[in-house]
Amino acid sequence: xxxxxxxKATGIAGGASLGRPTGSLPIALVIFLILLPSALDxxxxxxxxxxxxxxxxxxxxEIAMNPLLARPSDGKSSFGxxxxxxxxxxxxxxxxxxLEGQSTHREGTLFTGYRIENxxxxxxxxxxxxxxxxxxxxxLNGASKTLQEVVGxxxxxxxxxxxxxxxxxxxxxxxxxxxxxxxxKGWNLSENFIAEKNLSNAPWEFGYAIGLNRPLRxxxxxxPCTFCRENFRLGAEIYGGLGDWHRxxxxxxxxxxAPVVLWELNRGVTAKISPGFxxxxxxxxFLFRFGISxxxxxxxxxxxxxxxxx
Amino acid sequence: MPDxxxxxxxxKVSRYMLGNSTKTSSWWHQVIxxxxxxxxxxxxxGIGFPAPAIGGRFSNAPAGTLSKANPYASDxxxxxxxxxxxxxxxxxxxxxxxxxxxxxxxxxSPEVQGAAPGALLWFLKRGALRQGMPAWSRLPEQxxxxxxxxxxxxxxxxxRNSPAR
Numbered sequence: 001x002x003x004x005x006x007x008k009a010t011g012i013a014g015g016a017s018l019g020r021p022t023g024s025l026p027i028a029l030v031i032f033l034i035l036l037p038s039a040l041d042x043x044x045x046x047x048x049x050x051x052x053x054x055x056x057x058x059x060x061x062e063i064a065m066n067p068l069l070a071r072p073s074d075g076k077s078s079f080g081x082x083x084x085x086x087x088x089x090x091x092x093x094x095x096x097x098x099l100e101g102q103s104t105h106r107e108g109t110l111f112t113g114y115r116i117e118n119x120x121x122x123x124x125x126x127x128x129x130x131x132x133x134x135x136x137x138x139x140l141n142g143a144s145k146t147l148q149e150v151v152g153x154x155x156x157x158x159x160x161x162x163x164x165x166x167x168x169x170x171x172x173x174x175x176x177x178x179x180x181x182x183x184x185k186g187w188n189l190s191e192n193f194i195a196e197k198n199l200s201n202a203p204w205e206f207g208y209a210i211g212l213n214r215p216l217r218x219x220x221x222x223x224p225c226t227f228c229r230e231n232f233r234l235g236a237e238i239y240g241g242l243g244d245w246h247r248x249x250x251x252x253x254x255x256x257x258a259p260v261v262l263w264e265l266n267r268g269v270t271a272k273i274s275p276g277f278x279x280x281x282x283x284x285x286f287l288f289r290f291g292i293s294x295x296x297x298x299x300x301x302x303x304x305x306x307x308x309x310x
Numbered sequence: 311m312p313d314x315x316x317x318x319x320x321x322k323v324s325r326y327m328l329g330n331s332t333k334t335s336s337w338w339h340q341v342i343x344x345x346x347x348x349x350x351x352x353x354x355x356g357i358g359f360p361a362p363a364i365g366g367r368f369s370n371a372p373a374g375t376l377s378k379a380n381p382y383a384s385d386x387x388x389x390x391x392x393x394x395x396x397x398x399x400x401x402x403x404x405x406x407x408x409x410x411x412x413x414x415x416x417x418x419s420p421e422v423q424g425a426a427p428g429a430l431l432w433f434l435k436r437g438a439l440r441q442g443m444p445a446w447s448r449l450p451e452q453x454x455x456x457x458x459x460x461x462x463x464x465x466x467x468x469x470r471n472s473p474a475r
Contacts, residue, residue, distance in 0.1 A: 052448075054448050055444070057402075057403075057444055058442045058444070060402075090439070090442070091437070091438075091439040091440075091441075091442045091443060091444050092439040092440070121439060124438070124439045124440045125436045125437060125438070125439070125445070126435055126436045126437050126445035126447050130445075183447040183448060185450070185451070186450035186451075186452075188448065215450060218450035218451075218452040218453070219388075219391065219450070219452035219453060219456065220391040220392075220394060220395050220452075220453050220456055221391060222387040222388075222390035222391045222394070223390070223394075224394060230453075297402040298402055301412070
């Protein structure tokens with residue numbers, strides 16, 4: 001099959017092959033973020049897979065890039081990345097849009113699809129445990145390697161498949177999560193119960209993610225600083241699959257444990273890294289995630305003003 | 311040969327969800343109805359209900375929280391830290407001078423200045439999502455006390471933009 005026919009056959013999620021690797025994009029984004037002035041500091045969570053009950057502040061827009069390096073045993077190294085636009089619609093409602101891409105060593109680079117996600121807090125005040133309802137629609141192809149969640153029997157075998165084959169697999173999926181979060185004495189504990197369904201009559205697949213983190217220092221220092229301990233959060237997350245509707249099990253599923261470190265820089269920029277370690281034979285032995293995000297305060301208000309002026 | 315195009319899949323999904331499988335259909339309907347009832351119920355405060363006065367919120371603070379004393383009450387370094395935190399976390403909505411901005415109320419109003427520090431801590435941790443006030447339980451309690459130190463140090467006159475030191 002020639003490239004033109006291939007693109008047509010693979011549709012939106014499968015055909016947008018990029019000429020250059022996405023590796024330069026994070027660097028450009030970092031420079032862009034550092035140059036942009038802002039007085040607001042982000043209040044991000046350090047997790048990559050786990051969601052906490054903390055939503056985006058209303059009217060703020062957060063733009064984030066989260067690359068992932070993975071190397072399955074006996075497989076080729078791959079570089080997956082997602083770009084995230086998170087907007088605080090209300091204090092109780094956050095909406096997100098993701099664009100995903102990946103690059104596999106000696107195979108190529110391509111756009112792998114998009115996700116739209118909404119999170120709602122059904123209770124209007126904070127409690128000792130706080131539920132969040134999460135709804136996501138994904139339109140991806142099989143070449144997606146961002147591992148934003150691990151569900152069902154997802155395994156490192158998925159990453160070993162050649163790009164030419166996986167890019168043709170189209171996946172329209174719905175993901176639901178029940179997010180539970182608690183804050184206690186500076187610690188944040190978050191638990192996610194994940195249910196995902198490929199809309200083409202596939203069974204529900206289940207997964208979990210649990211995260212725990214704490215700032216290095218609980219009180220703030222009097223003077224502005226970049227390297228103060230209060231600007232760093234340390235923690236860990238564990239996540240994995242739980243089988244599917246027909247077989248709810250730990251057997252043949254992938255599980256990971258990943259320490260996480262977050263650093264809140266000035267001007268609303270947050271950086272985080274997380275080396276992840278596979279715990280079972282189905283897991284990728286080692287993952288390395290890093291992310292950088294930038295928060296634009298009052299984005300909604302500014303956008304509204306812009307439209308009112310015209 | 312099976313037709314695996316997206317259109318065909320969409321049709322199958324619709325049929326699967328709405329037509330052929332009565333069990334799945336009723337399950338979905340129940341979930342959707344439950345969500346609509348929850349978010350449409352007057353008890354849910356997310357959509358279109360007027361905001362009560364901020365002072366009224368503090369009067370709802372549990373008695374146990376009112377007696378909590380600010381451990382940083384007379385700490386000048388904490389006041390400076392509180393100002394830094396305020397400018398980072400709160401100024402975007404409440405204004406850099408805490409006089410209020412848009413729907414966000416002034417924090418040098420008599421209601422806020424007269425509230426017990428423990429009531430302010432309770433309110434900051436609890437939030438009022440309906441009025442657009444996030445729950446700041448994500449910040450450690452020490453930092454919330456530092457913010458309260460700063461807020462309590464602001465003189466309740468509109469012309470003052472900086473706290474008394």
